Amino acid sequence: MLNEAVRSGAIMEFGDTVVSLENHTAGVRVATRSGRIHFARAALVTAGPWITTRLMPELSDFLEPRQVPVYWFTPKIDSGILFSMEHFPVFLYECVDGGLLYGVPSIVSNEPGVKIGFHNRQQTPIAPDWNNTPVKKRYLSALAATVESIFPELEHSPTKAKNCLYTMSKDESFLIGKSKNLHSVYFASACSGHGFKFAPAIGDALAKLATGQQPNVPLSVFSAGRFDRALPT
Numbered sequence: 001m002l003n004e005a006v007r008s009g010a011i012m013e014f015g016d017t018v019v020s021l022e023n024h025t026a027g028v029r030v031a032t033r034s035g036r037i038h039f040a041r042a043a044l045v046t047a048g049p050w051i052t053t054r055l056m057p058e059l060s061d062f063l064e065p066r067q068v069p070v071y072w073f074t075p076k077i078d079s080g081i082l083f084s085m086e087h088f089p090v091f092l093y094e095c096v097d098g099g100l101l102y103g104v105p106s107i108v109s110n111e112p113g114v115k116i117g118f119h120n121r122q123q124t125p126i127a128p129d130w131n132n133t134p135v136k137k138r139y140l141s142a143l144a145a146t147v148e149s150i151f152p153e154l155e156h157s158p159t160k161a162k163n164c165l166y167t168m169s170k171d172e173s174f175l176i177g178k179s180k181n182l183h184s185v186y187f188a189s190a191c192s193g194h195g196f197k198f199a200p201a202i203g204d205a206l207a208k209l210a211t212g213q214q215p216n217v218p219l220s221v222f223s224a225g226r227f228d229r230a231l232p233t
């Protein structure tokens with residue numbers, strides 16, 4: 001996607017941090033830690049769990065970053081073919097106790113096996129300036145027991161376990177919209193652990209918003225205003 005953006009004229013800058021966004025007559029003034037200043041007609045902020053720390057504190061009441069472990073399992077000898085991309089689907093499996101197990105086949109050559117995790121379990125709130133910590137042993141055992149009961153052709157213990165980040169909104173849906181305080185700043189965050197696959201559609205909708213066009217899909221359902229409406233009267 002980054003390559004496609006560059007082919008379409010985007011300029012990429014890496015290794016710098018945006019430290020402030022301010023209203024400006026022509027749109028928005030963006031200042032970076034290295035001292036660069038950019039002026040733009042509009043800005044889109046997609047800073048993941050860090051969005052509230054400096055850039056958009058107006059969203060802090062609605063967001064909670066959480067760490068959620070993901071695990072990689074190796075197939076037992078002679079079972080590799082069962083978990084190949086040709087034979088094994090991306091799946092979401094509802095356990096009898098309500099746990100939602102998700103997984104993907106080993107589709108990337110540097111992925112250490114079949115990737116599996118709980119979508120709605122083992123979530124721990126974290127500060128946005130979080131350092132990745134080892135996955136708790138009791139989480140690992142619980143997940144391994146569930147995987148063994150469903151996929152006996154996988155080795156019992158995962159080869160790797162790592163925490164991933166979910167930026168959760170209060171209702172576990174997306175948070176996409178226009179800033180209340182900055183008149184030409186738009187944001188997309190809190191994909192609540194299921195936004196990655198929607199990135200092309202979200203990017204397209206935000207680009208249309210920022211250039212004054214009508215997005216192909218209505219975005220009001222994802223606005224922060226829905227939480228105001230949900231408050232008891």
Ligand SMILES: Cc1cc2nc3c(=O)[nH]c(=O)nc-3n(C[C@H](O)[C@H](O)[C@H](O)COP(=O)(O)OP(=O)(O)OC[C@H]3O[C@@H](n4cnc5c(N)ncnc54)[C@H](O)[C@@H]3O)c2cc1C
Nearest residue numbers: 016017018046047048050162163164165193194195196197
């Ligand atoms: C180990 C791991 C495994 C995962 N597995 C999956 C999976 O299988 N499926 C799935 O859907 N999701 C998965 N996720 C979650 C997925 O990566 C996130 O949901 C997704 O990346 C969120 O996209 P985003 O663009 O909103 O934020 P991010 O990808 O977090 O991007 C935010 C970017 O903003 C930058 N940034 C922050 N603040 C500033 C600032 N002030 N100035 C400039 N830049 C800034 C950050 O450096 C970062 O590059 C996984 C995450 C991890 C860590």
